[in-house]
Amino acid sequence: MKQTIIEVNNLSVNYGNVTALSDVNLSIYEKEFLTIIGPNGGGKSTLLKAMLGLIAPSSGTIDINKTSESNRKARLGYVPQFSNLDKRFPITVYDLVIMGRFYKKIGPFHRYTKKDKQAAWDTINRLGLKDLTDRQIGELSGGQFQRVLVARALVSNPHVLMLDEPTASVDKSSSEDIYHLLTELKKEMTIIVVSHDTTVVSSYTESVACLNQSLHYHGDSELPEEVIYETYGTNVDIISHANKVKHRVLTNHEEVE
Numbered sequence: 347m348k349q350t351i352i353e354v355n356n357l358s359v360n361y362g363n364v365t366a367l368s369d370v371n372l373s374i375y376e377k378e379f380l381t382i383i384g385p386n387g388g389g390k391s392t393l394l395k396a397m398l399g400l401i402a403p404s405s406g407t408i409d410i411n412k413t414s415e416s417n418r419k420a421r422l423g424y425v426p427q428f429s430n431l432d433k434r435f436p437i438t439v440y441d442l443v444i445m446g447r448f449y450k451k452i453g454p455f456h457r458y459t460k461k462d463k464q465a466a467w468d469t470i471n472r473l474g475l476k477d478l479t480d481r482q483i484g485e486l487s488g489g490q491f492q493r494v495l496v497a498r499a500l501v502s503n504p505h506v507l508m509l510d511e512p513t514a515s516v517d518k519s520s521s522e523d524i525y526h527l528l529t530e531l532k533k534e535m536t537i538i539v540v541s542h543d544t545t546v547v548s549s550y551t552e553s554v555a556c557l558n559q560s561l562h563y564h565g566d567s568e569l570p571e572e573v574i575y576e577t578y579g580t581n582v583d584i585i586s587h588a589n590k591v592k593h594r595v596l597t598n599h600e601e602v603e
């Protein structure tokens with residue numbers, strides 16, 4: 347039986363007078379590939395940040411469970427929205443990746459251990475970034491930078507990998523690369539992708555959650571059309587055939603090349 351790794355119970359989050367999330371209930375399972383979609387401002391980033399413990403709930407709870415393989419709480423890895431990051435920051439790929447080891451409690455004069463360095467190199471090699479290790483992050487393409495951000499999240503060996511709009515700033519081929527990578531990673535961990543774009547509900551996704559302040563749907567990736575309209579309103583362009591990432595978004599939909 348599938349084990350839940352994160353349980354969101356009656357979660358509401360307010361920023362002053364703005365209600366970002368209202369009474370959200372969501373169970374996320376071990377090794378599930380979940381895509382959370384919803385319109386801009388629908389509360390997706392807020393939900394991720396609340397799960398990560400970066401934002402306190404106004405009401406409700408979030409339980410991060412122990413994994414079935416260990417007696418420890420699941421570790422969460424986070425790939426933030428690309429557009430929120432400053433690529434001009436003078437830091438190399440290696441330095442950015444190894445910073446992912448900062449999940450441990452450390453003091454101001456922290457030195458990376460041999461184990462930290464080994465973990466960084468293992469992840470760099472695994473993601474095919476070896477030739478880029480000495481590059482400044484400002485010299486990377488969008489797709490390369492996104493891969494480096496994934497590496498930074500993976501270096502802490504997370505049980506859950508959360509990605510906020512991972513393909514928003516990359517071209518179609520890089521987007522496919524990222525989804526292939528996520529499919530591989532899904533064999534080992536839970537993957538949660540957040541996007542405002544309905545077309546990212548790819549064939550790699552097992553389940554979808556539709557969020558617009560409250561949760562309108564959580565289930566199979568064959569989304570009923572009504573759910574999309576309910577979540578986004580009627581002004582939504584549901585299918586983009588420009589997106590080469592394979593998708594099986596809606597029922598009763600014919601592919602047109």
Ligand SMILES: Nc1ncnc2c1ncn2[C@@H]1O[C@H](COP(=O)(O)OP(=O)(O)OP(=O)(O)O)[C@@H](O)[C@H]1O
Nearest residue numbers: 361364366384385386387388389390391392393542
């Ligand atoms: N720090 C903040 N202070 C005040 N309001 C905020 C803050 N962060 C988010 N909000 C508001 O909360 C709501 C949800 O925002 P959030 O960023 O979670 O949505 P989102 O679905 O991730 O949007 P997008 O797709 O545009 O990234 C929005 O109305 C937003 O303006």
